Amino acid sequence: EDQVTQSPEALRLQEGESSSLNCSYTVSGLRGLFWYRQDPGKGPEFLFTLYSAGEEKEKERLKATLTKKESFLHITAPKPEDSATYLCAVQDNRNFGNEKLTFGTGTRLTIIP
Amino acid sequence: SQTIHQWPATLVQPVGSPLSLECTVEGTSNPNLYWYRQAAGRGLQLLFYSVGIGQISSEVPQNLSASRPQDRQFILSSKKLLLSDSGFYLCAWRVAWGTSGGRSQETQYFGPGTRLLVL
Numbered sequence: 608e609d610q611v612t613q614s615p616e617a618l619r620l621q622e623g624e625s626s627s628l629n630c631s632y633t634v635s636g637l638r639g640l641f642w643y644r645q646d647p648g649k650g651p652e653f654l655f656t657l658y659s660a661g662e663e664k665e666k667e668r669l670k671a672t673l674t675k676k677e678s679f680l681h682i683t684a685p686k687p688e689d690s691a692t693y694l695c696a697v698q699d700n701r702n703f704g705n706e707k708l709t710f711g712t713g714t715r716l717t718i719i720p
Numbered sequence: 721s722q723t724i725h726q727w728p729a730t731l732v733q734p735v736g737s738p739l740s741l742e743c744t745v746e747g748t749s750n751p752n753l754y755w756y757r758q759a760a761g762r763g764l765q766l767l768f769y770s771v772g773i774g775q776i777s778s779e780v781p782q783n784l785s786a787s788r789p790q791d792r793q794f795i796l797s798s799k800k801l802l803l804s805d806s807g808f809y810l811c812a813w814r815v816a817w818g819t820s821g822g823r824s825q826e827t828q829y830f831g832p833g834t835r836l837l838v839l
Contacts, residue, residue, distance in 0.1 A: 641828075648833075648835070712762060
């Protein structure tokens with residue numbers, strides 16, 4: 608069974624203090640790893656899809672990286688508006704036809720001004 | 721442009737009452753559609769997915785059912801709600817934008833969600 612574990616559960620940073628969020632996964636064959644941002648009471652907002660180890664993608668202050676066992680979401684010089692819950696999900700290549708995503712429980716990030 | 725709508729936004733229902741949540745997608749045709757539930761302290765869990773009209777697959781046994789009466793409409797229902805049905809219900813659709821290295825470039829976009837509280 609596919610599993611996704613995110614750490615830490617919660618992270619408080621000062622504005623400008625860079626850090627990383629971790630997503631460890633177990634899947635029979637990785638078809639894709641997804642990062643989403645979710646604000647309270649709203650649906651997840653898509654950030655990145657990563658497909659193979661060594662791949663990196665960037666968007667503004669965020670950079671996602673992927674290894675064979677985990678992914679990191681690096682946040683550089685964060686601002687208060689980066690405060691949100693960040694979700695990681697994996698897609699198993701066995702699930703062709705439904706493209707099911709298996710999610711972790713998320714990291715709640717708070718940036719203090 | 722492609723958009724996804726869900727309603728209602730919030731719902732408070734008594735135990736044993738029926739449920740109907742609606743999801744519609746605009747700007748695309750024949751999308752793959754998904755219903756997820758997000759419970760407190762748990763990750764999003766896939767409930768149902770549909771690859772076309774009348775085609776529904778269930779991921780977990782439960783008190784809920786789904787239907788797809790039209791191409792861009794996905795409905796989540798229950799005949800009798802349980803306390804454990806409380807949660808945040810999210811509809812999503814699959815978007816693919818090509819291939820790279822033989823792999824499909826894709827993601828799932830989520831709607832705004834429906835907050836359901838069963839009392």
